[in-house]
Amino acid sequence: MLDKLQAIEDRFEEVGQLIVQPDATSDIKKYSRLSKEYKDLQKIVDKYHEYQNVLDHIESAKSVLSSEKDPDFREMAKTELDELHPRKDQLMELLKTLLIPKDPNDGKNSILEIRAGTGGDEAAIFAGDLFRMYQRFAEKSGWRLEILDLTEGTSGGYKEIISMVTGADVYGKLKYESGVHRVQRVPATETQGRVHTSAASVAVLPEMDEVEVEINMNDIRKDTFCSSGPGGQSVNTTYSAVRLTHIPTGLVVSCQDEKSQLKNLDKALKVLRSRLYEIELKKHQDAVGAQRRSMVGSGDRSDKIRTYNYPQGRVTDHRIGYSVHNLPTVMDGEIGDFIEQLQIAENAVKLKEGTD
Numbered sequence: 001m002l003d004k005l006q007a008i009e010d011r012f013e014e015v016g017q018l019i020v021q022p023d024a025t026s027d028i029k030k031y032s033r034l035s036k037e038y039k040d041l042q043k044i045v046d047k048y049h050e051y052q053n054v055l056d057h058i059e060s061a062k063s064v065l066s067s068e069k070d071p072d073f074r075e076m077a078k079t080e081l082d083e084l085h086p087r088k089d090q091l092m093e094l095l096k097t098l099l100i101p102k103d104p105n106d107g108k109n110s111i112l113e114i115r116a117g118t119g120g121d122e123a124a125i126f127a128g129d130l131f132r133m134y135q136r137f138a139e140k141s142g143w144r145l146e147i148l149d150l151t152e153g154t155s156g157g158y159k160e161i162i163s164m165v166t167g168a169d170v171y172g173k174l175k176y177e178s179g180v181h182r183v184q185r186v187p188a189t190e191t192q193g194r195v196h197t198s199a200a201s202v203a204v205l206p207e208m209d210e211v212e213v214e215i216n217m218n219d220i221r222k223d224t225f226c227s228s229g230p231g232g233q234s235v236n237t238t239y240s241a242v243r244l245t246h247i248p249t250g251l252v253v254s255c256q257d258e259k260s261q262l263k264n265l266d267k268a269l270k271v272l273r274s275r276l277y278e279i280e281l282k283k284h285q286d287a288v289g290a291q292r293r294s295m296v297g298s299g300d301r302s303d304k305i306r307t308y309n310y311p312q313g314r315v316t317d318h319r320i321g322y323s324v325h326n327l328p329t330v331m332d333g334e335i336g337d338f339i340e341q342l343q344i345a346e347n348a349v350k351l352k353e354g355t356d
Contacts, residue, residue, distance in 0.1 A: 004099060005048045012041040036107065044098045051091040058084050100350045105206035106172030111274045112145075112204055115160045116153065117180065119198025122187040124153025126308075127200040129331060130181060131161050134174075136333025143167030148267050149254045155188075162271065164207070171206040176342040177335075178204045179303040185310030195311060199304075205274035213273040220272075221245040224261060244268045251275050306338075320345045 018024055019034045061084065064077040114131050116123035138145040143165050150161040165174065182199045190196060224239035241256035242264040253275070255268040307316045308327060315330045315338075316323040322341050324330065330338075 001095070001099070005044070005095065008041055009045050009048060012038070012045045015041065040102075044095070047091060047095055047098060051088070051095060054084055054088045054091060058088065096351060097347055100347055103172065103175075106175075107169055108171045109164065109166040109207040110171045110174050110204050111148075111207060111271050112163045112165050112174065113160070113202070114158065114162075115201050115203075116158065117199035117201050119183075119196065121153055121155035121157075122183075122196055123198040123200055124159050125155060125157035125188070126181075126183045126198050127159070127161065128153070128157030129183075130200055130202065131158060131163075133331050133333055133335065134165075134177070137335050138165055138167070138333075140333055140336075141167060141173070143170055146257060148257050148271060164267065164270070171204065173339050174204045175206075176339055177202050177305075179305035182304060182307045183310070184307065203278075205271075205278050207270055208273040208277045213277050215246075215269065215273060215276070219247050221247060222265070225256075240264060242268050244272055246272060246276070249276070249279065317342070 015034055015038045019031065019038055024031050024034055058081065061077040061080045064073055065081075068074055068077070112134060114127050114134075116127040119126070135145055144167060146164045146166075148162045148164055151159040153159050180199050180201050182197060184195055184197050186193055187196050187198075221244070223243040223245070225241045225243065226239060240259055240261045241254065242261060243252065243254045244265075245252050251272060253268045253271045255264040255271070257267065258264045303319075305317060305319055307318065308331070309316070310327060312325070313327045314323055314325050315327050317338055320341055322338065324337065326334070
């Protein structure tokens with residue numbers, strides 16, 4: 001492991017030199033890529049230096065114990081060793097975690113898609129509740145959330161709502177939210193006070209650029225239509241909304257967020273690229289085999305991942321058996337605790353795989 005850390009430090013120094021070269025400072029994409037790599041490597045290098053510093057202090061304290069006769073100096077050295085050894089172990093575990101290969105998509109923006117599932121009007125209302133939960137989480141994380149397309153439910157909420165979330169490490173956090181979310185509560189439309197179970201599916205896709213997923217425009221059928229607002233009324237007399245049909249796969253993407261047809265086309269293409277990437281990723285995962293995929297990080301749309309039980313005020317994540325009893329707080333966007341626990345669980349699986 002120390003050889004790997006030294007190699008990382010060498011690369012960190014190399015990137016530090018590359019980033020100030022004229023060809024990097026004049027190329028925004030290259031400079032951005034190198035800056036991100038430098039920042040990511042620095043986190044590891046800083047902890048590696050701290051670890052080396054602790055090792056040096058341990059050797060110094062041991063030297064004092066082996067050569068010093070003064071009881072006060074010896075006692076000080078023993079006390080220092082008692083503090084340094086646990087810190088050394090902590091840093092070693094932290095470095096192991098930092099060395100786990102990261103998903104290259106973690107730093108990307110995300111397409112967030114929420115669809116009502118079983119449960120009729122109540123499922124649409126719940127889909128709306130989930131959207132507001134993610135909207136609040138995005139605000140608290142300093143991210144920007146833009147609605148790209150939506151279909152409202154007849155009694156509120158959404159049959160479907162698609163948005164773009166932009167910011168730092170969006171996909172790395174939101175990817176754990178992909179799957180089926182269940183709600184257990186008494187619907188507003190229920191007259192006899194019975195608890196119903198409804199569901200909504202969440203899909204979180206990394207935003208892919210043109211280089212990563214190339215689309216042949218000859219495979220695309222483009223339709224334009226007038227944007228519509230609540231209740232379906234037209235809010236724009238120009239044909240600015242865009243619907244794209246990818247003929248080889250049958251995928252259909254719509255966007256009516258912008259007044260400009262060109263901007264809607266650009267956003268629709270981003271969603272389409274992300275969905276095509278998801279299809280290819282699933283093919284790869286199926287080829288690799290389910291036994292090598294962590295349930296925590298699989299992001300399968302069909303996985304039942306979380307239940308929101310209103311009568312008991314409880315939220316349970318079924319992948320890790322983790323429950324909290326502060327449902328109103330969770331629905332107000334406080335989902336960071338779930339994401340942290342899922343990251344810990346996934347890292348534990350990766351560490352185990354790395355030592356097998």
